Amino acid sequence: MSGVQSIERAFSVLRVLARGPLGVTDIAERAELPKSTVSRLLAALEAEGAVEQVEVGGGYAIGPALAMLGASANPSAGLRSVIRPFIEELAMLTGGSAGFTIREGDSAYWVDNVDDDGDALVLLADQTGQSFPLHSIPSGIAMLSKMSTQAVEEYVARASAANGEPIDVELLRRRIGRVGSDGVVVSREDLDAGVNAVAAAFRGPNGEWEGALYLQGPSFRFPDDGDEHRVAKLVSEAAMQLSERLANG
Known part of the structure; x- marks a missing residue:
């Protein structure tokens, strides 16, 4: 996956999560991406604070780092x-x-x-x-x-x-x-x-x-x-x- 493609797919995931917390399967369906790809993207985004897991084994939501950037803008x-x-x-x-x-x-x-x-x-x-x-x-x-x-x-x-x-x-x-x-x-x-x-x-x-x-x-x-x-x-x-x-x- 190229760097540009990774960024595009990451933003697809973030746009989906902007509507509210969701599980990996729902995110994959709405973003029209393979579930394995979504899992990798979520792991990378979570490491940067862009997304966070609502609870262990639960869905994902927009994280504090991304929220802070949006608020500062x-x-x-x-x-x-x-x-x-x-x-x-x-x-x-x-x-x-x-x-x-x-x-x-x-x-x-x-x-x-x-x-x-x-x-x-x-x-x-x-x-x-x-x-x-x-x-x-x-x-x-x-x-x-x-x-x-x-x-x-x-x-x-x-x-x-x-x-x-x-x-x-x-x-x-x-x-x-x-x-x-x-x-x-x-x-x-x-x-x-x-x-x-x-x-x-x-x-x-x-x-x-x-x-x-x-x-x-x-x-x-x-x-x-x-x-x-x-x-x-x-x-x-x-x-x-x-x-x-x-x-x-």
Whole structure:
């Protein structure tokens, strides 16, 4: 088998595994390769960390080395594929706009957003791809609430200098102080007139508080009367489940 042919066949195996873990026989059938060839390729790929055996004698899955390379090429895209199901479910269960931001220095970068299609009244301006100072949006407040007091003070100093005017420190402290023990930020038009929002921070693969999930909608409509507690609980639980998902790869 030539070097080029080996590479082509290895990528055929990896493309098959990108859909989910499979055994050698299934991989061979889907890649249209001899089982013996697939076994040799898997052994070589496993040695490099490109694939891994799910359990002894079990199927194979994409390995940590390949996942790391993919994440380094486009971290946001990798996170988006993992988090999408979480925000789609939040939007569906609440009728709100759901999405997530990730921390980039002193800013929250708006990565993805999903609107519930059932009610056009809930649709808000899509701010995907934009960055905002952490203190200026609910998901940013959620991330700030996970920082130490000193780290917050240092952030305030940097953000004030960047804005050219001082941030209202006492107001920021009050907003952080209102974050519940469950880590949920509830904004009732506090940061955006006419918009109510709920947000909670999540941990990234390295265990650090790297981003936040949010739900939002027009204040006259979202959340429904008496539904705020349920919505907050849904966001909190989703953030915890997402943190566990990212920690476990």
